[in-house]
Amino acid sequence: MAAENQTSEIVVDRGKWEWSELWKKEDWWAIWLGCAILIAGLFIFLPRPPEGMLEKIDKAEAIMAAEEARAPFRTIEWHQGNDSTSGLKARNEPHGKTIARWLAFPGRWSSNPLESIYLDKEGAEARNAKAMPAFEEAQVKTKAALEEAKQAQEMAAGAGFTNPELNKSAATAISAWRKAREAEKKAGDKTKIKPYNKLPYLVGAMVLFMLFFSIGTKFLNISTSGFMKGFWFIFLLAVLAEIIGNNSTLRHYGFGSIIWAILGGMLISNTVGTPNFVKPALQTEYFIKTGLVLLGAEILFSKLVAIGIPGIFVAWVVTPTVLCLTYWFGQNVLKMESKTLNMTVSADMSVCGVSAAIATAAACRAKKEELTIAIGMSMLFTAVMMIAMPTFIVAVGMHPVLGGAWIGGTIDATGAVVAAGAFLGETGMFVAATIKMIQNVLIGIIAFSVAVYWCAKVECAPDQKVSPMEIWYRFPKFVLGFIGASIVFSIIFTSMGGAGEVMLDQGVLRGLSRPCREWFFILAFASIGLSSDFREMAHHFKGGKPAILYVCGQSLNLALTLLAAYVMFFLVFPNITAGL
Amino acid sequence: MIKQWCRLALGIGALGLVIFLVLPWLRTLPGIRPVMDVIAEEGIDANVYFYTGSEEVARAERHVRQVLQKVKHVPQSCPPQP
Numbered sequence: 001m002a003a004e005n006q007t008s009e010i011v012v013d014r015g016k017w018e019w020s021e022l023w024k025k026e027d028w029w030a031i032w033l034g035c036a037i038l039i040a041g042l043f044i045f046l047p048r049p050p051e052g053m054l055e056k057i058d059k060a061e062a063i064m065a066a067e068e069a070r071a072p073f074r075t076i077e078w079h080q081g082n083d084s085t086s087g088l089k090a091r092n093e094p095h096g097k098t099i100a101r102w103l104a105f106p107g108r109w110s111s112n113p114l115e116s117i118y119l120d121k122e123g124a125e126a127r128n129a130k131a132m133p134a135f136e137e138a139q140v141k142t143k144a145a146l147e148e149a150k151q152a153q154e155m156a157a158g159a160g161f162t163n164p165e166l167n168k169s170a171a172t173a174i175s176a177w178r179k180a181r182e183a184e185k186k187a188g189d190k191t192k193i194k195p196y197n198k199l200p201y202l203v204g205a206m207v208l209f210m211l212f213f214s215i216g217t218k219f220l221n222i223s224t225s226g227f228m229k230g231f232w233f234i235f236l237l238a239v240l241a242e243i244i245g246n247n248s249t250l251r252h253y254g255f256g257s258i259i260w261a262i263l264g265g266m267l268i269s270n271t272v273g274t275p276n277f278v279k280p281a282l283q284t285e286y287f288i289k290t291g292l293v294l295l296g297a298e299i300l301f302s303k304l305v306a307i308g309i310p311g312i313f314v315a316w317v318v319t320p321t322v323l324c325l326t327y328w329f330g331q332n333v334l335k336m337e338s339k340t341l342n343m344t345v346s347a348d349m350s351v352c353g354v355s356a357a358i359a360t361a362a363a364c365r366a367k368k369e370e371l372t373i374a375i376g377m378s379m380l381f382t383a384v385m386m387i388a389m390p391t392f393i394v395a396v397g398m399h400p401v402l403g404g405a406w407i408g409g410t411i412d413a414t415g416a417v418v419a420a421g422a423f424l425g426e427t428g429m430f431v432a433a434t435i436k437m438i439q440n441v442l443i444g445i446i447a448f449s450v451a452v453y454w455c456a457k458v459e460c461a462p463d464q465k466v467s468p469m470e471i472w473y474r475f476p477k478f479v480l481g482f483i484g485a486s487i488v489f490s491i492i493f494t495s496m497g498g499a500g501e502v503m504l505d506q507g508v509l510r511g512l513s514r515p516c517r518e519w520f521f522i523l524a525f526a527s528i529g530l531s532s533d534f535r536e537m538a539h540h541f542k543g544g545k546p547a548i549l550y551v552c553g554q555s556l557n558l559a560l561t562l563l564a565a566y567v568m569f570f571l572v573f574p575n576i577t578a579g580l
Numbered sequence: 581m582i583k584q585w586c587r588l589a590l591g592i593g594a595l596g597l598v599i600f601l602v603l604p605w606l607r608t609l610p611g612i613r614p615v616m617d618v619i620a621e622e623g624i625d626a627n628v629y630f631y632t633g634s635e636e637v638a639r640a641e642r643h644v645r646q647v648l649q650k651v652k653h654v655p656q657s658c659p660p661q662p
Contacts, residue, residue, distance in 0.1 A: 256627030
């Protein structure tokens, strides 16, 4: 069946380009809509920086440089200078907060699901009061830790920062103060809960997105009125999935809203059936491609050098190697029927889970059931690895840098990487999170390469030579928007210097692009669920080959990543490891 | 039609069972609990699937960059052990 489908999708030289594609194809509409959001974000955030931003950055940098020169460790003043800029975020400005309110998802809850939508004044006060003793205790601890750090630093300064013992003792005391301060900050956040009612904003977001996507329906041969009539149902399912995914227990496991949107939709479509009025609104690809263009803007290439050459090697050499070998294994050893399923699972397992699966599946035009299988397996294995890996690493006494790099390079989802890394301590978490971030940046290249490979090698008859122009005709054009957004935003980010972090990353991207992208993806997955067939999925899972592929690929990934991390962090660049 | 609605109810019930009973119970097992406790204590969102969704990643990146800047200027005395 799958083989037949693939045969029917081979390249036939058409040799033509129609300009009308620019407004008749959903790939192009995804680009236009994605660009519209990004441009709107630039216009909203860039002219409104936080007050005194540049002065604060300059002042902090001057303090930090002076302190770096004064002492061989990071002094209290160095940290205070650093703290003064880490709170600078364009999305914390009034306009950013307004956008956040309108694009907010249902919140976290533990026992009452209604609390994810509505919390009254008494409820908020009760939560704050409950958290207050812990906060007060944390404040006392921080104050005491700061005093100790000051004394230790003064002693080290008294010796002109030349006594190694005094320097070490000061650095340890300062580190203890930083930990206490972080704990105080977290405890403090729990005392600042305000009453909320998200319902009006959710309705507003629904209307906004419905109108936003309706613009393209007129040109895409989709019934605009039908789309509008069915959209509310998909949005409702997305909101329900978000509410379930925000349950505290599920959040800890990493079973987020995406899987609940798919499962909820599948449950409906395979039991009572998806209502007919909803079907015109099931525009999975339209939502997903628009989300992917926004995701492209979040891929900032300057993030690549965050942890230097060892990080690039672990994330950018091992990962593509594992991807290619796993795909080869799937085709030649497991003899998987569907190349698209093989590629989606391989990318999802080797790169970064859900986001890589979405991007790769769209690039190679995988079926929605194949994407669902890849994401389902990724979430399941991620939950297992998130618990097993840090437990093993701690049990064998592995160095936190090595353990962190291993976790960052192998666990699929960013949140699970942070969670597993945190079990190793701060250093382990920092390394794991940074490696995963660098790996995230890889998905732009992977999606582009897969799209080209599919057009040139896969979707063609044996021995057929496909011309470059034909590759262009067949190329999924939304990938151009995905890559283009990445390149443009990377250039803007780099050219802005220190302000790029505040205005672009913590403004346009995290303040507007990301929440929109997350909404589009959850709408896409609700649509996938509502149009998926259990039997079709069972067919793709025949013989358990996708699971075998995942396990074999992940085993290779674990071995190669550990080896590469050891060689890079302990043999080639031990000074970086020691500094971390 | 009633059969289909019963299936839907059964499916929702099964999901509810997993969400409210099985997963919370698993959380109490000795092999799982220590990691889950850290996640709960640190308030980590394990759901995040891209780096821009995580505040911890931004903090980690900042820290690592600063360390690398410092490492460039400090000679290494003895290599770390894995």
